[in-house]
Amino acid sequence: xxxxxxxxxxxxxxxxxxxxxxxxxxxxxxxxxxxxxxxxxxxxxxxxxxxxxxxxxxxxxxxxxxxxxxxxxxxxxxxxxxxxxxxxxxxxxxxxxxxxxxxxxxxxxxxxxxxxxxxxxxxxxxxxxxxxxxxxxxxxxxxxxxxxxxxxxxxxxxxxxxxxxxxxxxxxxxxxxxxxxxxxxxxxxxxxxxxxxxxxxxxxxxxxxxxxxxxxxxxxxxxxxxxxxxxxxxxxxxxxxxxxxx
Numbered sequence: 001x002x003x004x005x006x007x008x009x010x011x012x013x014x015x016x017x018x019x020x021x022x023x024x025x026x027x028x029x030x031x032x033x034x035x036x037x038x039x040x041x042x043x044x045x046x047x048x049x050x051x052x053x054x055x056x057x058x059x060x061x062x063x064x065x066x067x068x069x070x071x072x073x074x075x076x077x078x079x080x081x082x083x084x085x086x087x088x089x090x091x092x093x094x095x096x097x098x099x100x101x102x103x104x105x106x107x108x109x110x111x112x113x114x115x116x117x118x119x120x121x122x123x124x125x126x127x128x129x130x131x132x133x134x135x136x137x138x139x140x141x142x143x144x145x146x147x148x149x150x151x152x153x154x155x156x157x158x159x160x161x162x163x164x165x166x167x168x169x170x171x172x173x174x175x176x177x178x179x180x181x182x183x184x185x186x187x188x189x190x191x192x193x194x195x196x197x198x199x200x201x202x203x204x205x206x207x208x209x210x211x212x213x214x215x216x217x218x219x220x221x222x223x224x225x226x227x228x229x230x231x232x233x234x235x236x237x238x239x240x241x242x243x244x245x246x
Contacts, residue, residue, distance in 0.1 A: 005070050006220070007062065009033040009053050009111060010080030011043050014179065015131065018213035019078055020044050026217075031066040031074060046070075053081055054102050059110035063118050073118035076220050077128040081107045084133075089144040097145045104149035108156055112171070116164060125168030127220045130157055132175040132231060137239040150175075154231050161229030170228040172219045176212045177201060177235030202237035202244070 006023050010016040011032035024030045024044035032045035033053065040048040047069040052058035067073050083103040085096060108130055119126050135143040136150035154173050161171040178197045198205040212234050218224055219232065233239050 003027050003029055004076050004220075005029045005031070005066065005072060005074040006076040006078065007031045007033060007066050007074035007115070008045075008078045008080060009051075009062065009107070010082060010131075011045070011048075012036075012039050013080055013082070014209035015176070015212050015216070016078070016080035017043055018209040019080065019216055022210070022213050022217050023076075023220075028076070029070055031062075031069060033062045053079075053111050054107045056110045056113070059107070059114040060117075062111070063114045067118065073122075074115065075119065075124055075126040077111065077115045077126070078216055078220065079108055079111045079128070079130045081111075082131055083146075085145050086142050087145070088142045092145050100145045101149050101152075104146065105152040105156070108153045112156065112160055116160070116169065119169065120164075120167065123168075125170075127170040127224070128157075128172070129216045129219045130171075130173045131216075132173045134175055134177045134233065134235045134238050137175050137231070137233060137235075157231070158229045165228060170219075170224070172224075172227060172229070173231040174212060174215050174219070175231050175233045175235065175239070176207070177233070177238045178206050179212055180206050180208050199243065199245070200238060201235065202241050204236070204243070207234070207236060 006028050011020050012034040020032050020043050030045040031047040032040050032043045033049045034040050037048045037050035049065045051062035085100050130153050132150040132154050135147045157171045157173045215234050
């Protein structure tokens, strides 16, 4: 049986890199996408593609490069591109807001559109997974812009899951809590901030990128063949239960 072709965007980041590693170890054919292919050289993948997926042209180019490498479009898409902004709305400039929306929501729209277009004319089933955040699931102070962007990603996935289910395309989302990645490294290097962040989670501590990637890998696999249109929190219970404070 031919192994799946997986296109993973944001492959240089913590979760994207972890997912590349996990799928590659399973024998899947992996195309890693980032803005600079030179920075993907140590990412386990058969193809390393430079593309800016925050534009429709860049998203289409990523799909085209993947098709050229494997002589087929990717049946699996994991969109791990993202950024964050911790600031109250009254201190968020229009430029900063637009940048958050461009990186998080625009890229998801364009990447999903390009992937669907590549598979729409075939009878091949496929699976896609996107990255949201706990801040789109529950109100967290000073996260208005990123919450709006990630909330849009979740709504996009639900609607698209309904539209493309008849084509055999499954579309889901994971919503991670605080995760150890290059994006959070600056915050978590302060011991007091790491301890404080960990105490917010009923299961305690800060989770690894591997733990988030494992859920994404499952959603992309045949084991989740009946799962679509769902947002799966990977957050140590943050959005559903309260920690026992001692």
